[in-house]
Amino acid sequence: MTSQPPNLVLVPGTPQPRINDGRTTIAHVVGARPNFVKMAPVIAALEQRQAFHQVVVHTGQHYDSRMSDEVLADLDFPDVDVFLGVGSGTHGVQTAKVLSAFENVLLEIRPDVVVVAGDVNSTLACALAASKLGIAVAHLEAGLRSFDWSMPEEVNRVLTDRLADTLFTHSPEAADNLQAEGIGMGAVYYVGNTMIDSLRRCEKRARAMKAWQKIAVRERSYVLVTLHRPANVDDPARLSAIVEGLVGLSTHAPVVFPIHPRTRARLAEDGALSRLEDAGVSCIEPLSYLEFLSMQAGAGAIVTDSGGVQEEASALGVSCYTFRPNTERPITLTHGTNVLLGDDPAEICEVRPATHPPTPCAIPLWDGHAAERVADAMVANYALVRAVAHA
Ligand code: UD1
Numbered sequence: 001m002t003s004q005p006p007n008l009v010l011v012p013g014t015p016q017p018r019i020n021d022g023r024t025t026i027a028h029v030v031g032a033r034p035n036f037v038k039m040a041p042v043i044a045a046l047e048q049r050q051a052f053h054q055v056v057v058h059t060g061q062h063y064d065s066r067m068s069d070e071v072l073a074d075l076d077f078p079d080v081d082v083f084l085g086v087g088s089g090t091h092g093v094q095t096a097k098v099l100s101a102f103e104n105v106l107l108e109i110r111p112d113v114v115v116v117a118g119d120v121n122s123t124l125a126c127a128l129a130a131s132k133l134g135i136a137v138a139h140l141e142a143g144l145r146s147f148d149w150s151m152p153e154e155v156n157r158v159l160t161d162r163l164a165d166t167l168f169t170h171s172p173e174a175a176d177n178l179q180a181e182g183i184g185m186g187a188v189y190y191v192g193n194t195m196i197d198s199l200r201r202c203e204k205r206a207r208a209m210k211a212w213q214k215i216a217v218r219e220r221s222y223v224l225v226t227l228h229r230p231a232n233v234d235d236p237a238r239l240s241a242i243v244e245g246l247v248g249l250s251t252h253a254p255v256v257f258p259i260h261p262r263t264r265a266r267l268a269e270d271g272a273l274s275r276l277e278d279a280g281v282s283c284i285e286p287l288s289y290l291e292f293l294s295m296q297a298g299a300g301a302i303v304t305d306s307g308g309v310q311e312e313a314s315a316l317g318v319s320c321y322t323f324r325p326n327t328e329r330p331i332t333l334t335h336g337t338n339v340l341l342g343d344d345p346a347e348i349c350e351v352r353p354a355t356h357p358p359t360p361c362a363i364p365l366w367d368g369h370a371a372e373r374v375a376d377a378m379v380a381n382y383a384l385v386r387a388v389a390h391a
Contacts, residue, residue: 022386023051023383023386024051024053024383024386025052025053025054025055025110025111026046026053026054026055026112027106027113028042028054029057029114031058031059031061031126032062032067033067033068034117035117035120035123036068036072036075036077036289038118038140040075040198041198041201041370041371042140043078045374051383054078055109056078056080057102059098059102059122059125059126060087061094061098061120061122070289071288073288075198086122091152094121098121098122098129099125107133112382113135113382114130115140116138116139116140116160116164117141118141119156120153120156121156124159124160127139128159131163136165136385137160137164138164139166139167140194142157142168142188143169143174143188144157144170144174144329146326146327146328147326148325148326153307161178167187167188170193170366171193171329171330171331171363172364173330174190189373190365191370191377192364192365193311193363193366193370194370195308196312196315197369199312200368206290211290211291211294211295211298212256212299219298220298220299220300222253223256223302223352224257224299224303225256226257226258226302226309227260227305227323228306229305232305232324232343233263234266236269239267239272240270241345244345245346245347245349246276247275247281249349250280253301253352257282258287259283259284296312296316300319300353301319302319303321304323305323307329310327311336311366313336313338314336314361315336315361315366316358317358320336320339321347322338322339323341323343324342325340332363335361336361337358
């Protein structure tokens with residue numbers, strides 16, 4: 001973890017003081033790329049309802065322009081009010097920096113509720129900071145479980161759900177998981193998938209972009225690859241076997257590989273990047289949200305270890321091969337296009353672009369309106385919090 005973020009930046013004029021216009025104040029937390037995609041439609045839906053004063057806090061867990069600013073721009077994300085600039089670090093350091101910096105923000109703006117999304121380190125750190133100050137926490141994408149405690153995200157999910165007062169789920173099994181952990185169902189709202197709200201809103205623009213043309217590959221001919229999980233990329237021997245799998249795959253189909261900064265750093269260490277490039281794999285920088293959506297829509301198949309990509313591929317109807325032994329998103333296996341490839345790198349060579357056209361999957365409540373359901377529940381639960389507190 002070598003690259004560093006810019007220094008702490010507080011966006012001028014902020015943080016906002018506690019607003020006394022009678023409306024409940026919500027602090028939304030985003031930190032890493034997938035958070036932006038999940039949260040954008042929620043903030044927009046809440047803005048329409050005018051029931052809250054909203055403050056957006058970006059922890060700076062992701063800070064490269066490709067990982068943050070370009071994604072935010074594609075999503076028409078509202079201006080960030082507070083940027084914490086915590087950047088990269090070990091799990092302990094990163095989580096502690098977010099915890100400490102976010103606590104200061106909470107003490108300054110005194111929101112009534114904090115909304116966190118997903119399962120990244122910023123999610124847990126901010127939920128913990130809020131909970132310790134007695135501030136309500138709402139968790140978007142609650143209840144997902146891989147049952148693989150070696151994944152940092154699984155630790156973040158379980159602990160964030162334990163801290164949350166309101167839990168928004170995107171698939172039925174999430175409620176089962178929460179119930180099994182003793183979480184009361186009165187706090188759980190099955191709303192659907194806000195990541196798919198963003199997808200549906202941007203899909204037309206992304207398809208029109210035809211991003212594959214820039215890489216000189218034909219629509220449906222290529223396999224799109226993303227890999228960034230520590231379990232896949234941090235062990236040199238395993239990464240080397242994966243590289244051989246991709247080299248083998250590239251003898252059957254063009255392979256396009258937008259490389260996450262974590263993965264690029266590991267590939268550069270032992271010449272593996274050159275091995276991929278020499279084999280003709282298109283090793284490119286991470287793409288903006290729209291470009292990546294475009295590349296997914298035009299792909300013949302996708303190989304990934306990302307959670308969000310399993311969902312997006314299913315919504316688009318593109319065959320997805322998840323290079324992991326498990327998934328916390330089993331609905332993409334039962335109702336979507338996702339197949340677990342397991343963790344043997346040799347399996348990667350066997351993937352082929354689909355010969356059939358994509359059939360977008362109709363997963364219940366992944367209908368482009370999940371954020372509206374989140375906003376309605378937020379209004380029902382929290383809109384009067386401040387009025388009651390001041391009565
Ligand atoms: C994080 C999330 C993961 C999510 C992923 C999405 C955790 C534990 N992991 O993983 O769940 O799927 O984001 O991308 O929160 N780096 C840069 N520039 C950046 C960001 C990161 O160069 O803008 C490099 C740094 O070397 C850093 C490494 O990537 O050390 C890993 O970043 P980090 O945020 O710690 O984890 P991700 O692998 O991105």
